[in-house]
Amino acid sequence: xxxxxxxxxxxxxxxxxxxxxxxxxxxxxxxxxxxxxxxxxxxxxxxxxxxxxxxxxxxxxxxxxxxxxxxxxxxxxxxxxxxxxxxxxxxxxxxxxxxxxxxxxxxxxxxxxxxxxxxxxxxxxxxxxxxxxxxxxxxxxxxxxxxxxxxxxxxxxxxxxxxxxxxxxxxxxxxxxxxxxxxxxxxxxxxxxxxxxxxxxxxxxxxxxxxxxxxxxxxxxxxxxxxxxxxxxxxxxxxxxxxxxxxxxxxxxxxxxxxxxxxxxxxxxxxxxxxxxxxxxxxxxxxxxxxxxxxxxxxxxxxxxxxxxxxxxxxxxxxxxxxxxxxxxxxxxxxxxxxxxxxxxxxxxxxxxxxxxxxxxxxxxxxxxxxxxxxxxxxxxxxxxxxxxxxxxxxxxxxxxxxxxxxxxxxxxxxxxxxxxxxxxxxxxxxxxxxx
RNA sequence: GCCCCGGUAGUAUAGUCCGGUUAGUAUACGGGCCUGUCGAGCCCGGGACCCGGGUUCAAAUCCCGGCCGGGGCGCCA
Numbered sequence: 001x002x003x004x005x006x007x008x009x010x011x012x013x014x015x016x017x018x019x020x021x022x023x024x025x026x027x028x029x030x031x032x033x034x035x036x037x038x039x040x041x042x043x044x045x046x047x048x049x050x051x052x053x054x055x056x057x058x059x060x061x062x063x064x065x066x067x068x069x070x071x072x073x074x075x076x077x078x079x080x081x082x083x084x085x086x087x088x089x090x091x092x093x094x095x096x097x098x099x100x101x102x103x104x105x106x107x108x109x110x111x112x113x114x115x116x117x118x119x120x121x122x123x124x125x126x127x128x129x130x131x132x133x134x135x136x137x138x139x140x141x142x143x144x145x146x147x148x149x150x151x152x153x154x155x156x157x158x159x160x161x162x163x164x165x166x167x168x169x170x171x172x173x174x175x176x177x178x179x180x181x182x183x184x185x186x187x188x189x190x191x192x193x194x195x196x197x198x199x200x201x202x203x204x205x206x207x208x209x210x211x212x213x214x215x216x217x218x219x220x221x222x223x224x225x226x227x228x229x230x231x232x233x234x235x236x237x238x239x240x241x242x243x244x245x246x247x248x249x250x251x252x253x254x255x256x257x258x259x260x261x262x263x264x265x266x267x268x269x270x271x272x273x274x275x276x277x278x279x280x281x282x283x284x285x286x287x288x289x290x291x292x293x294x295x296x297x298x299x300x301x302x303x304x305x306x307x308x309x310x311x312x313x314x315x316x317x318x319x320x321x322x323x324x325x326x327x328x329x330x331x332x333x334x335x336x337x338x339x340x341x342x343x344x345x346x347x348x349x350x351x352x353x354x355x356x357x358x359x360x361x362x363x364x365x366x367x368x369x370x371x372x373x374x375x376x377x378x379x380x381x382x383x384x385x386x387x388x389x390x391x392x393x394x395x396x397x398x399x400x401x402x403x404x405x406x407x408x409x410x411x412x413x414x415x416x417x418x419x420x421x422x423x424x425x426x427x428x429x430x431x432x433x434x435x436x
Numbered sequence: 437g438c439c440c441c442g443g444u445a446g447u448a449u450a451g452u453c454c455g456g457u458u459a460g461u462a463u464a465c466g467g468g469c470c471u472g473u474c475g476a477g478c479c480c481g482g483g484a485c486c487c488g489g490g491u492u493c494a495a496a497u498c499c500c501g502g503c504c505g506g507g508g509c510g511c512c513a
Binding site: 032034035036037038039040041043052054056057058072073086088089090091094108109110111112113115116117118119120121122123124128179195216218220221222223224225226227228231232233234307309310311358359360361362405406407408409410411421432 | 437438446447448449462463464465466469470471472473474475476477504505506507508509510511512513
């Protein structure tokens with residue numbers, strides 16, 4: 001036998017003055033309860049937003065009144081009543097209660113303030129993440145994230161990319177260097193993938209253009225507001241393009257995402273108090289050398305060949321607001337698979353996408369010649385033999401190709417104006433947090 | 437990995453320098469009053485000094501160790 005389920009007639013945000021007189025049924029959570037004695041107000045919250053339910057006690061029979069007196073914060077309730085256009089209500093409308101059922105009772109007192117009357121630190125927020133996410137401004141972040149993901153997939157399909165899924169469990173490091181999480185894999189050792197890099201390069205020989213959106217893992221000791229152990233990367237790789245081609249794809253993607261978010265998430269942006277200006281393309285492009293010179297004029301020396309430190313980036317970020325590219329980094333500061341420039345192998349066909357001082361994406365033209373790739377592996381002190389499976393793909397017809405990886409969580413930080421990456425991840429993982 | 441900072445009711449905080457009333461306030465919770473609240477209001481109540489050691493007549497306060505956390509750097513998305 002199937003259970004009888006409660007049914008709603010409207011979502012909270014659909015309760016508008018023009019429904020005046022209509023009988024409605026709502027489902028949701030008691031976001032706030034205010035009892036003034038003879039009259040009581042419940043702010044009912046569902047996924048769409050909130051609406052005010054007004055209870056005039058003298059009009060109700062005893063059995064309804066008993067249920068009404070028992071409502072607490074975050075109880076799940078079913079409410080029947082009629083809509084009344086009401087200038088005295090802040091939203092201009094209310095639902096006058098006729099009947100109510102408490103479908104699920106919440107702990108009293110609830111251990112975390114969902115209404116936002118008392119602010120909480122990030123650690124407390126994450127300890128009570130489910131309750132924290134019930135705050136409208138916090139779940140707004142993830143509604144925007146949903147739009148971002150949908151917009152990205154839509155954009156990639158319009159540009160002939162195929163969505164792929166590469167392994168999260170891998171046998172060896174893909175890029176050397178970066179710390180990997182070790183996992184027990186039956187009787188042997190395996191690692192969690194830190195990037196889809198080598199797989200996506202191999203896949204361009206099949207699908208020409210591929211993209212992947214998924215989690216990757218870095219066992220770094222990082223302790224900052226922009227690093228976590230598990231993050232979401234948006235990766236692409238495309239055959240027959242060089243760095244310039246994929247930079248254009250990247251800036252067009254960013255613009256497409258902005259347009260969609262502005263179009264579809266007006267309410268959420270307002271909750272977050274964010275005003276988004278759609279960036280103009282092309283984004284400014286500067287070379288590594290130009291940036292080194294610029295730093296020099298600002299009195300900040302950098303040894304040529306060194307990557308920018310946070311101090312350098314913060315200074316550059318003060319001058320360069322918004323999105324911009326830095327291109328042609330020294331080859332030695334980049335991973336082995338990046339293509340050195342033909343006219344000057346000290347420089348590489350690489351780029352980073354920046355937003356002010358924050359690194360959002362990095363990419364470039366990849367090496368498509370096997371012997372050069374082997375040479376670069378050796379120069380970086382990596383074990384060529386461990387890459388045999390990857391290297392032999394280059395014997396079967398490897399086109400020129402390029403790609404990038406974009407930190408989705410960092411992009412969300414910018415779109416939602418949050419300053420801690422943990423705020424834009426539902427259940428973040430870092431060195432000090434493995435639960436909830 | 438290195439460096440800085442912090443830990444007081446469920447939550448957010450005052451008090452800590454300069455040791456000494458009953459550890460204050462807000463919110464949440466319980467009780468009471470209240471028919472237009474939307475940060476509701478008023479009255480009453482219960483609720484806390486991270487753990488261990490030391491100094492002292494006396495420690496939330498000073499010292500040492502531990503645990504937990506926030507942030508910065510390096511590294512990167």
